[in-house]
Amino acid sequence: MMKNxxxxxxxxxxxxxIEKPINEPGYGFVRxxxxxxxxxxxxxxxxxxxxxxxxxxxxxxxxxxxxxxxVGPGVSKWREGQRVVIFQGWAxxxxxxxxxxxGATHCVNLKIPTEVEAxxxxxxxxxxxxxxxxxxxxxxxxxPDELADKYASAANCLIGCTYxxxxxxxxxxxxxxxxxxxxxIGLATxxxxxxxxxxxxxxxxDKQRMQAAFDIAEADHYVNPEDxxxxxxxxxxxxxxxxxxxxxxCCGYPYYQQKCLDATKHYGTLMILGYAAHEPDLKWxxxxxxxxxxxxxxxxxxxxxxxxxxxxxLKVVGDPWIQSKLDKLITHRFPMSQASAAFELLNNRTNAxxxxxxxxxxxxx
Ligand SMILES: [Zn+2]
Ligand SMILES: [Zn+2]
Numbered sequence: 001m002m003k004n005x006x007x008x009x010x011x012x013x014x015x016x017x018i019e020k021p022i023n024e025p026g027y028g029f030v031r032x033x034x035x036x037x038x039x040x041x042x043x044x045x046x047x048x049x050x051x052x053x054x055x056x057x058x059x060x061x062x063x064x065x066x067x068x069x070x071v072g073p074g075v076s077k078w079r080e081g082q083r084v085v086i087f088q089g090w091a092x093x094x095x096x097x098x099x100x101x102x103g104a105t106h107c108v109n110l111k112i113p114t115e116v117e118a119x120x121x122x123x124x125x126x127x128x129x130x131x132x133x134x135x136x137x138x139x140x141x142x143x144p145d146e147l148a149d150k151y152a153s154a155a156n157c158l159i160g161c162t163y164x165x166x167x168x169x170x171x172x173x174x175x176x177x178x179x180x181x182x183x184x185i186g187l188a189t190x191x192x193x194x195x196x197x198x199x200x201x202x203x204x205x206d207k208q209r210m211q212a213a214f215d216i217a218e219a220d221h222y223v224n225p226e227d228x229x230x231x232x233x234x235x236x237x238x239x240x241x242x243x244x245x246x247x248x249x250c251c252g253y254p255y256y257q258q259k260c261l262d263a264t265k266h267y268g269t270l271m272i273l274g275y276a277a278h279e280p281d282l283k284w285x286x287x288x289x290x291x292x293x294x295x296x297x298x299x300x301x302x303x304x305x306x307x308x309x310x311x312x313x314l315k316v317v318g319d320p321w322i323q324s325k326l327d328k329l330i331t332h333r334f335p336m337s338q339a340s341a342a343f344e345l346l347n348n349r350t351n352a353x354x355x356x357x358x359x360x361x362x363x364x365x
Contacts, residue, residue, distance in 0.1 A: 006363060008129035008336055010042065010060045012049030015339040018058070022132045023122035025072030030140070032086060032133045034066035036149050037336065039359040040157045042129070043346035044278050046339075052277045059113040061128025061361075062088035063156035065149045068140075072120075075137050083143040085152045085314070086135050087305060088128070090116055093138045101308030103164065104139065129336065131363040141310045147318050150360070154326050155305065155313045158358055162189045162248075163316065164309050165271055165302025166196065169246055173197030178234060178244040179219070180260040181251030182209045184329075184357060185273055189248050190217035191325045195316070201237055201244065203230070203259060212355055216328045225259055234263045243268060252276030254284035261286075264297055272301040331357040335365030 004019035025031045042060050045051055051060070064086040068078055078084075091098050091107035098107050111119075113127045120134050127133075143152040154160065162185060171177065175198040179186050182204040190213055193200050201221040202213045213219040223233045235241040243265035249257045252274030261270045276282055286292070292299070305313060316322055331354070334342040342359045349356035 005124045005126065006131040006336065007058055007125040008060060008339055008361075009057050010045050010129075010339075011057050013046065015046055015343055017337045017339075018125075020058075020125040020130075021123055023120060023124045023134065025070055025075075025134050026120040026122075027072055027074045028137050029072040029120055029134050030068050030075055030078050030137055031070040031072075032064070032066040032084060032135050032140075033069040034064045034086075034131060034133055034363045036065040036153050037061055037128050037130075037361040037363045038063040038153050038156060038158070039342065039346065039361065041275070043343040046343035047347045048278055050278055055113050055127070058125040059127045061126070061130070063153065064128050064133060065143070065153045066133070069132070078137060078140065083149070083152075084140040085143055085155045086133065087139045087141070087156070087310070089139065090136045091138065098307065102306050103302070103304030104307060105304045129339070129361065129363070141314060144314060144318065147314065150330060151317045151323055151326055152314065153360065154317045154322075154330075155310070158188055158326070158329060159192060159317055159322065160305040160313055161185070161303050162192050162273055163313055164304065164306040165273060165300075166192045167309065168302070168306075169269060169271065171196045171198050171246060175199070175245045176238045177201070178203060178247040178260055178263050179213075180204070180225070180247065180249050180256035181253055181274055182206070182213050183251055183274075185275070186248075186250035187212055187217045187329060187357070189250050189273055190219050191322070191329075194218050195319075195322060199237075201234055203234070203256065203263075206350065208350065208355065216325060216355075225256070230259070231262060238265065242266070245269075246271065248273050250274045252282070254282060257284050258286070261291055261297065261299070264295070266295045266297070268295075269298040269300060272299070273303065275303060328355075329357045330360060331355060332359045334359060334361055336361040336363045337365060
């Protein structure tokens, strides 16, 4: 008898593994038996019942690592037994975004998980949080033999989702950068900036996070945004007080977006990496004339790994310094059947005695 697929169903305050059929991959698809399913922001679904970009209770999760266990027709590049990291979404591979090698989830023809199911004639459910996952062949990257699954998984939303944006800005050892609103994305941003040799100033209020910014991510300076002279403190850390070259809002809140922009030098860039979609009423009232035009500043945003950076990212997560950071940032591993305990831990992490970072689920357990 064919085994069933294990799929995590998430509702507000409830997460349980349910069984669905395992389906065969359709044309251009492979099936991956996932060995790791990292949590990203899905604990917010458990907390609020709001699915954000996820499609519903059986389609949560989006990061993943595993072994190809079936190959559909029309797939020549992949074979059973290969270890792969899965990049989220189903990008067309043909639009101007895809052919330029840019972020796959920015594809203009991006398809959603229920379209993946319909295309594959599948009812297997799952997106990231499942054991057997149907994946389009252009959304995989081969994991080098010597690289452990745990480190390879960081090519998703740990090192990956901030890597491409920071690389596109050409941040280097001469750059002075500000990271505002330090949650998990912020810690990963600091690691990516330090990897490139930049000087990093952090702007944040949460003591535990600020401690982690120094102890784990090796930030250089700290400024409290509640201090009256917070802006002067930041400027004093930059050449001739001009302001930072690059600032990164890592939480999606206008409070930090405005402060990051104010601290950015003329001709500098604010990159928004944070994501506060769970609070859809948030609005940033930006004065574009004084805020942007006079300082000739740039505002941009990023949240995905570029197609053309995937191979490089798997090299980066093989770097011993990066791995020493990942050992501290990936803090917990749970069987997927115990996801509710993990979500409780994540949603109460400010009260935890220990640092709670990235949580990995084992989909088959
Ligand atoms: Zn496309
Ligand atoms: Zn993610």
